[in-house]
Amino acid sequence: MDSPAPRPGVVELLGVLSYLELRAFSELATGAELAPTMRERARMAKHAATEYAHYERLVARLESFGQDPFEAMHGFVPAIEDFHRRTAPSTWLEVLVKAYVGDGIAQDFYREVAAYVDAPTRELVTMVTESQNDELVPIVRGAIAADSTVGGRLALWGRRLVGEALTAAQRVVADNEGLGSVLVGGPQGSGADLAELGRMFARLTEAHTVRMGRLGLSA
């Protein structure tokens, strides 16, 4: 242990973020298999490798607290696995929209929770939100412009993604006392209260609507 003991809930928070990143790695890497060109495949592989690098940084932080990262991740596996199982893309455009929308929701969520953690953890969480996904926007817009039926199907897909993501997020917060306490204010916490948590989910949904609009899709 080379770091002071973390505030309550921080280990759980790093645990859920670690597994989100490890799972995002798998999702993008397997999604890359659906790419129509080698160039797009390589670009998606790069996103996957970036998520893996984020995962490694989060795990290193957990280890600096003397924590076993796999124990810290363990409780979050079912909710995150369920989310991905229920939103498995079947086309390349679904892969792209999931990468853009899913990464966007995750990054908004990271920024929200960064407010409730110690400064070094906050710095780390902010660092792993560096996005490179804006290049996906013109590809999706182009596909919609080329085929008018695409927009309707992808809009439905986006709604399903955000619905499942919010379900998973609520399940994660409800099931894990430590994580709940860091967000809604435990004994030593300066976290948000339950009403603030509701407003956070509302902000995440609003940001999602903006992102869908950027893709040319109704949310």
Added chain:
Amino acid sequence: MDSPAPRPGVVELLGVLSYLELRAFSELATGAELAPTMRERARMAKHAATEYAHYERLVARLESFGQDPFEAMHGFVPAIEDFHRRTAPSTWLEVLVKAYVGDGIAQDFYREVAAYVDAPTRELVTMVTESQNDELVPIVRGAIAADSTVGGRLALWGRRLVGEALTAAQRVVADNEGLGSVLVGGPQGSGADLAELGRMFARLTEAHTVRMGRLGLSA
């Protein structure tokens, strides 16, 4: 272009290595999905991320020659895709043996071809052969010790892997004049002759036999 023009065949060589690494990334990342534990899944994801990092270095070298990396890779896609299609693992142990044996053959091949290229390319090719796969050995040995039928099935699997790998390698060399010339000695080349190429394949097979023995499998 910030590097002098490459010797004939070097662009092709970097092209085939780039696509091998990009494809190895996908193979290991999707293989990780079969991992029985999160720890093993994360370890396989790390291997995949390492292959992606190798791919990026090779691509950067191609770009320093003013080459489009996707054009350089293009001709090698069918042979490499066929290899992976014909050796798709269906169990976690098959994933592990393919990772260990496949990576071993690839690394031996890289070291062999490094002899025929310019010094900076050689340095790069040698650098991307850094292996971290030895940790797979006790896992495979343990599985064989626990179930006597496993060894026989994995030995067959190893034979199939090396057979398909050598078929793919011979197809790659035969189909690509440039690559053939760097290996067997083109107009300006100091490459090996055809007999030397045969001996190279023999050395690759011998090294494979040693590796299979390390796993506790007959080659």
